Amino acid sequence: MITTMDQIFVLLQHWIVGFLPAFVQPFAAVLLSVVVxxxxxxxxxxxxxxxxxxxxxxxxxxxxxxxxxxxxxxxPIADGIKSLTKEDIVPLSADTPVHFLAPLLLVVAAFxxxxxLPMGRNMVLVDMxxxxxxxxxMGASTEVSVFMAGWSSRNKYSLLGAMRAVAxxxxxxxxxxxxxxxxxxxxxxxxxxxxxxxxxxxxxxMPHWYIFTPWGLAGFVMYAIAAxxxxxxxxxxxxxxESELVAGYHTEYSGFKFALFFLGExxxxxxxxxxxxxxxxxxxxxxxxxxxxxxxxxxFFSKLMMSIFVFIWMRGTLPRLRQDQxxxxxxxxxxxxxxxxxxxxxxxxxxxxxxxxxxxxxxILAVVWVVMGRVEMRSxxxxxxxxxxxx
Amino acid sequence: xxxxxYLIATLTLAGGLAAVLLKHLVHCALAVTVAxxxxxxxxxxxxxxxxxxxxILVYIGAVAILIVFAxxxxxxxxxxxxxxxxxxxxxxxxxxxxxxxxxxWAVLESAQSLPxxxxxxxxxxxxxxxxxxxRYVLPLEIVALxxxxxxxxxxxxxxxxKDGAQ
Amino acid sequence: xxxxxGYLLVAALLFxxxxxxxxxxxxxxxxxxxIELMLNxxxxxxxxxxxxxxxPEALTGMMFAIFSIAIAAAEAAVGLGLVIxxxxxxxxxxxxxxxxxxx
Numbered sequence: 322m323i324t325t326m327d328q329i330f331v332l333l334q335h336w337i338v339g340f341l342p343a344f345v346q347p348f349a350a351v352l353l354s355v356v357v358x359x360x361x362x363x364x365x366x367x368x369x370x371x372x373x374x375x376x377x378x379x380x381x382x383x384x385x386x387x388x389x390x391x392x393x394x395x396x397p398i399a400d401g402i403k404s405l406t407k408e409d410i411v412p413l414s415a416d417t418p419v420h421f422l423a424p425l426l427l428v429v430a431a432f433x434x435x436x437x438l439p440m441g442r443n444m445v446l447v448d449m450x451x452x453x454x455x456x457x458x459m460g461a462s463t464e465v466s467v468f469m470a471g472w473s474s475r476n477k478y479s480l481l482g483a484m485r486a487v488a489x490x491x492x493x494x495x496x497x498x499x500x501x502x503x504x505x506x507x508x509x510x511x512x513x514x515x516x517x518x519x520x521x522x523x524x525x526x527m528p529h530w531y532i533f534t535p536w537g538l539a540g541f542v543m544y545a546i547a548a549x550x551x552x553x554x555x556x557x558x559x560x561x562x563e564s565e566l567v568a569g570y571h572t573e574y575s576g577f578k579f580a581l582f583f584l585g586e587x588x589x590x591x592x593x594x595x596x597x598x599x600x601x602x603x604x605x606x607x608x609x610x611x612x613x614x615x616x617x618x619x620x621f622f623s624k625l626m627m628s629i630f631v632f633i634w635m636r637g638t639l640p641r642l643r644q645d646q647x648x649x650x651x652x653x654x655x656x657x658x659x660x661x662x663x664x665x666x667x668x669x670x671x672x673x674x675x676x677x678x679x680x681x682x683x684x685i686l687a688v689v690w691v692v693m694g695r696v697e698m699r700s701x702x703x704x705x706x707x708x709x710x711x712x
Numbered sequence: 713x714x715x716x717x718y719l720i721a722t723l724t725l726a727g728g729l730a731a732v733l734l735k736h737l738v739h740c741a742l743a744v745t746v747a748x749x750x751x752x753x754x755x756x757x758x759x760x761x762x763x764x765x766x767x768i769l770v771y772i773g774a775v776a777i778l779i780v781f782a783x784x785x786x787x788x789x790x791x792x793x794x795x796x797x798x799x800x801x802x803x804x805x806x807x808x809x810x811x812x813x814x815x816x817w818a819v820l821e822s823a824q825s826l827p828x829x830x831x832x833x834x835x836x837x838x839x840x841x842x843x844x845x846x847r848y849v850l851p852l853e854i855v856a857l858x859x860x861x862x863x864x865x866x867x868x869x870x871x872x873x874k875d876g877a878q
Numbered sequence: 879x880x881x882x883x884g885y886l887l888v889a890a891l892l893f894x895x896x897x898x899x900x901x902x903x904x905x906x907x908x909x910x911x912x913i914e915l916m917l918n919x920x921x922x923x924x925x926x927x928x929x930x931x932x933x934p935e936a937l938t939g940m941m942f943a944i945f946s947i948a949i950a951a952a953e954a955a956v957g958l959g960l961v962i963x964x965x966x967x968x969x970x971x972x973x974x975x976x977x978x979x980x981x
Contacts, residue, residue, distance in 0.1 A: 419739075419742065449761065450761065450836050450837050451761050451762055451765055451837050454762065454765040454766070454769065454837075455761075455765050457765075457769055458752075458765045458766075458768035458769045458772075458773070459768075460773075461768065461769050461772060461773025461774070462768065462772055462773065464773060464777055465742075465745060465772060465773075465776060465777065468777065468780055469742065472738060472780075472784075480784075484781075484784070487777060487781075491773075491774070491777065494773070509838075510837070510838070511837050512837075717881070717884060717885075721884070721888045724888065724892065725888065725891055725892065725895070728891075728892050728895040728896070728915055729895060731895075731899060731908075731911055731915065732895055732896075732898055732899030732902065732903065732908070732911075732912065732915075737905060737907065737908070740908060740911060741911065744911050744914065744915065747892075747915065747918070748918065751892075751918050751921070751922060754885070754888070754922060755921075755922070755925055755943075758885070758925050758926060758928075758929040759929060760925045760928070760929065760940055760943070762940065762944070763921075763925055763940055763943050763944060763947070766944060766947055767918075767921075767947060770947050770948070770951050771914075771918070771947070771950075771951070774951055775914060775950070775951055775954045778954055778955060778958055779907060779910065779911060779914075779954070779958065781958075782907055782910075782958040782961055782962060783907055785962055785965075786907065786961060786962060786965040786971050787965075788905065788907060788971065795904075796903060796904055796905070797902055797903060797904065798902060798903065798904045798973065798974050799974060800901075801901075801902040803901075804898060804900075804901025804902040805898055805901075805902060807897065807901060808894045808895070808897040808898035808901060808902075809894070809898075811893070811894055811897055812890055812891060812893070812894030815890035815893065815894070816887060816890055816891075819883055819886045819887055819890060820883070820887075823879070823880065823883050826880065826882050826883065826886075826930070827882070827927075827930050827931045827932055828880060828882070828930060829930055829931065829932060829934070830881075830930070833928075833929065833934030833935060834935070835934065835935065835937065835940070839935070839937065840937065840940065840941075840944075843937045843941060844941070848941050848945075851941075851945055855945055855948050855949065858949065858952055859948065859952050862952035862953070862955055862956050863952075863955070865956055865959070866955040866956045866958075866959035867959070869956065869959040869960055869962075869963050870958075870959035870960075870962045870963055872966075
């Protein structure tokens with residue numbers, strides 16, 4: 322019974338595909354999974370949009386949408402109808418083919434990332450040997466579409482927003498890759514299913530998730546920072562900051578194309594959170610051994626929605642970083658710390674089992690974190706305060 | 713020769729052709745990005761997954777962005793008044809056509825004696841990793857050194873001098 | 879025409895296009911784009927021979943292609959840095975105008 326609930330989608334897929342002739346069954350199975358992914362994640366996107374508006378509203382001491390449906394739950398549908406019926410304005414001097422293709426490329430690249438995420442036991446669309454590399458390759462493709470959007474609009478604000486966004490995405494992509502390499506080192510494979518299976522063991526009831534190790538915690542924090550910057554979310558959302566740049570690289574987009582950009586951004590958030598849960602939070606494995614009766618896909622999606630909630634929480638709480646502060650942070654703090662994390666991971670592996678490695682690795686990481694933080698903060702020289710009074 | 717190969721090859725060659733023929737520089741950069749993507753698909757169809765994904769990650773994710781940044785920093789978005797082809801374009805075209813004819817003749821002439829193994833090689837990322845730190849560790853370290861030197865060199869070459877360039 | 883011949887012809891055509899681009903266009907950045915196309919064509923050649931050659935488990939072709947990708951990226955970075963430095967000096971990237979060392 323428990324295994325049936327756990328594998329229910331796999332069994333459903335086999336049952337549906339069983340109606341078709343044998344030579345077309347593999348294609349039909351993959352097609353069915355693709356259709357399910359294409360329908361499921363935009364539905365989650367609608368839920369996330371509602372969560373964001375209500376959550377941000379509550380954090381800002383106001384209600385958020387509550388008119389359309391109970392608790393505003395039908396608000397995403399109203400948003401969707403609005404964006405579909407708005408006029409699609411393209412500037413006269415805009416580069417039309419590039420302007421049209423940019424949101425398409427973004428959404429396609431964002432959807433491709435879901436192909437390698439294991440959403441449950443045996444529930445991967447494509448089990449690739451170099452799955453992690455494929456995921457990052459798709460993430461790299463989104464930068465090109467951001468540039469295309471900003472440049473084709475023939476608008477100084479768009480171009481500026483696009484340049485900032487691309488510079489930020491490139492800087493934090495290195496951090497993202499390096500913090501994932503630590504996980505690959507320990508689990509010995511780039512295949513995401515093997516990484517989850519390596520975390521699916523329990524010692525005294527506690528799981529072997531990588532976030533519960535010193536290098537895993539440091540890696541997860543760096544990964545979370547880099548993920549927030551990659552998807553241009555607060556506090557790294559200067560490229561689309563409404564008060565600075567109108568709307569950054571999607572200024573000149575209206576109607577459905579803007580909705581596609583919005584969708585692409587949230588899909589990128591989902592896939593990066595999915596990868597983060599797979600790499601550090603154990604993917605579809607349950608937190609405690611006695612909770613294994615809950616189906617694996619429920620664990621994956623709850624961890625995913627928890628990560629989305631943390632994204633929304635950060636947006637409502639932290640102030641925006643300036644572009645130079647953001648780039649300084651990336652290259653002078655996060656990247657050296659991630660490189661140190663790689664070395665600490667190697668040390669962890671080298672020292673073998675035992676309590677010594679916990680103490681040594683935690684000590685190294687904690688000391689460097691504190692020291693680097695102090696060094697970074699020390700370089701602010703504030704002069705004496707000066708006041709100007711109105712006369 | 714499957715249909716998929718013809719489609720991907722057409723995409724790649726169209727991208728390459730557009731990259732050298734179009735007037736507007738940014739369009740050329742985007743066309744060469746399409747060519748890079750087509751090449752990555754060709755690598756994937758040759759069962760070289762690591763090379764294909766590395767191609768997307770490095771070329772589309774970094775080199776294409778680099779080219780685009782350089783175009784924008786050197787005001788390449790304005791069209792030059794003398795036209796985009798140099799004065800000696802006919803000679804260049806003749807040389808390229810000559811090179812292609814020699815290469816094509818060589819390939820077609822030796823078609824019977826080329827190796828023909830068609831079993832899919834069972835290569836995992838594990839094997840690539842072992843090879844990189846086993847047999848190819850010296851090239852790996854040299855490439856690391858080269859990349860460091862290239863990074864520092866590129867920064868120094870493009871650095872803005874404070875006293876202004878003459 | 880065997881699959882290998884097909885891939886080699888595509889690589890040769892791409893190489894010729896890159897060479898034409900490097901020789902025919904005025905702008906320095908397009909010369910670099912042509913060079914990148916040529917390097918990519920050579921990579922395709924290597925991978926095609928690796929796949930259809932006698933010992934694919936020795937990984938020689940794949941390794942060469944991976945190193946070539948890394949080196950091409952480094953060379954693109956340095957080349958574009960040079961182009962930017964030249965632009966700052968001569969206020970143009972037009973190669974036909976850079977003939978001060980001529981005759």
